[in-house]
Structures are given as C-alpha cells and as structure tokens.
Amino acid sequence: MTRKHNDLVELVRILLKWRKPIIIVTVIAAIGTAAFSWFFMPDYFKSSVNFYPSNPIMTDRQVLYSTTVGEIEIDYFGGTADVDRILTLAHTSRMKDYIINKYHLTEHYGYDSTKTLARYKTKKKFEKNYKAVETEFGAVEITVWDKDKQLASDMANHIALTIDNQNKDMITRDKNVVIQTFKQDIAKKEAANDSLANVIEQAKASGQRAERIMQLETQFETSLTDLNNSRKLLEQYQTSASNNFSTIHVTEEAFPAIRKDKPVRSLIVIGATIGAFLFMLILAVVTENYRKIREEL
Numbered sequence: 001m002t003r004k005h006n007d008l009v010e011l012v013r014i015l016l017k018w019r020k021p022i023i024i025v026t027v028i029a030a031i032g033t034a035a036f037s038w039f040f041m042p043d044y045f046k047s048s049v050n051f052y053p054s055n056p057i058m059t060d061r062q063v064l065y066s067t068t069v070g071e072i073e074i075d076y077f078g079g080t081a082d083v084d085r086i087l088t089l090a091h092t093s094r095m096k097d098y099i100i101n102k103y104h105l106t107e108h109y110g111y112d113s114t115k116t117l118a119r120y121k122t123k124k125k126f127e128k129n130y131k132a133v134e135t136e137f138g139a140v141e142i143t144v145w146d147k148d149k150q151l152a153s154d155m156a157n158h159i160a161l162t163i164d165n166q167n168k169d170m171i172t173r174d175k176n177v178v179i180q181t182f183k184q185d186i187a188k189k190e191a192a193n194d195s196l197a198n199v200i201e202q203a204k205a206s207g208q209r210a211e212r213i214m215q216l217e218t219q220f221e222t223s224l225t226d227l228n229n230s231r232k233l234l235e236q237y238q239t240s241a242s243n244n245f246s247t248i249h250v251t252e253e254a255f256p257a258i259r260k261d262k263p264v265r266s267l268i269v270i271g272a273t274i275g276a277f278l279f280m281l282i283l284a285v286v287t288e289n290y291r292k293i294r295e296e297l
Contacts, residue, residue, distance in 0.1 A: 011285070018284035022277065029276030030269055037265040045149035046261035047156045047254040049142050050135065053082040054247050086140050086248070089163050090132035098162065100126060103155060139251060149256040156254035167247040175237060182234040189227045196220050
C-alpha cells in the first residue's frame with residue numbers, strides 16, 4: 001500500500017514538474033489536429049440502399065404455369081444462399097471496376113490516370129468508401145461514401161441495379177441452355193413431321209390402301225401433338241427466362257444525405273489530445289527515471 005502511495009506521489013510530482021511542456025504539447029496537438037481536420041479532411045456523405053433477394057423459384061416454369069392454387073408452396077424472398085450470392089456479386093472485382101469506369105472515379109478522386117498506380121489507388125480508395133453487408137433482418141445493404149452527396153446516392157442505387165442484372169444473368173443462364181436444347185429438338189421434330197406429311201401425300205397420290213394412309217395420318221397426328229407440346233414448353237421456358245423481372249426487392253432506395261457522416265472531427269481532436277498528453281506523461285516519467293531504469297537494465 002505504501003509502495004503504491006509513493007508511486008502515485010512520485011507521478012504527481014513529475015506531472016507538476018513537467019506541467020508546462022505537457023500543457024504546451026497537448027494544446028498544440030489539439031489545435032493542430034483541429035486545424036488539420038478542418039482544412040485537410042473533406043466531408044464525406046453516406047448513402048445506403050436496402051433490398052431483399054427474391055426467391056429464384058418464383059420465375060420457374062412450374063410456378064409460373066401452375067394451374068392449382070397453393071400447389072407449390074414457396075417463400076417470396078430468397079434464403080441464405082441467395083443473400084450469399086448477392087454479396088459475392090457485390091464484392092467482385094468486376095463490379096468494382098465497372099463502377100470505377102462508369103463514374104470516372106480515378107479523376108474524381110484526384111489521381112492522374114497516366115500514372116502506373118493510379119488504378120490501384122483508385123480501387124483502394126473506393127473499397128474504403130464502399131460496403132456491402134447483410135443486415136440483422138436478413139436484407140442486403142449497399143453503402144457508399146463520397147464527398148459528392150448526389151454521386152454517393154447514384155452509385156449506391158446503380159450498384160444495386162447492376163447486381164440485379166448480374167444475378168438475373170446467372171439465374172437465366174441454365175434456362176437458356178434448356179431453351180436451346182428445346183429449339184434443336186423442335187427443329188428435328190418439324191423436319192420429321194414435314195417428311196411424314198410428304199409420305200402421306202405420296203401414299204395418297206399412288207393410291208395406296210386406305211388402312212395404310214389412315215395409319216400414317218394417325219402417326220402424323222401423334223407426332224404433331226408431341227411437336228405442339230414441345231413448342232408450348234419452349235414458350236414457357238422462354239417466358240421463365242425473360243428479363244422482365246427483378247431478382248431483388250428494394251425496401252429503401254439511396255437518397256442524397258442531409259448531413260455529413262465522416263469525419264467526426266470532435267473525436268479526432270479528443271483522441272489526438274489524449275494521445276499527446278499520455279505521450280508527454282510517459283516521456284516525463286522515463287526522463288525523470290532514466291538513471292534508475294538504466295541501472296536496472
């Protein structure tokens with residue numbers, strides 16, 4: 001207890017002895033940080049867009065052309081896998097490079113595009129001012145910070161739109177493969193039907209037996225029914241793969257911010273002031289006890 005009391009007394013003694021340099025350095029740090037943050041740290045505005053991914057099954061052929069109400073029970077919004085897919089798209093280099101090019105961010109950030117590292121620095125600064133996360137309610141939130149409040153809003157909304165288009169392309173890619181397969185199959189069936197129709201005409205022209213002609217006509221009707229069914233399925237898959245749908249449901253669009261979001265200059269000044277005070281206090285203690293510390297070492 002006495003040792004702790006003596007240490008505290010010694011600390012107070014050193015603090016009083018060094019009070020002038022400690023006060024001077026602390027005040028200079030506070031004023032300097034305040035001036036620097038005010039004149040050299042621009043204001044950044046924050047804009048966010050929130051949305052839920054849709055359930056891809058909603059655009060499946062089985063759902064679109066279901067004839068029985070409640071036949072297929074599905075969730076309107078997508079699940080965890082859909083959120084993960086959206087976030088993966090949001091963090092791809094393809095997405096970031098597209099936004100950098102579209103909004104000319106290299107020039108906007110003040111970098112010389114002719115320099116070797118200009119592109120690298122632009123991407124790093126954009127990543128610092130861009131965030132895509134899953135919210136506590138399971139939605140996706142895209143956030144952009146920028147010195148231009150309108151630009152921050154435009155970029156956030158356009159990123160959401162771009163993610164929607166890219167996600168849509170991924171979902172419809174497999175459907176388009178099925179469509180091409182159906183088209184090839186239909187082309188073969190049409191050729192077979194045309195050939196069979198010619199055979200029937202030739203049979204009639206050559207005066208073949210009625211039973212033979214009836215058999216060919218029955219075969220033609222069956223083949224035609226199969227062809228029409230394939231055409232119907234093709235139309236359904238083409239509707240399912242249409243781009244006239246969205247894969248996200250926006251709950252809150254991004255708007256230009258009313259006030260800045262960062263930097264918080266008061267916290268910066270307070271942090272720098274406390275840091276300068278502690279630095280000077282440690283320096284005073286070390287200086288006063290230099291000989292003792294040297295002997296102990």
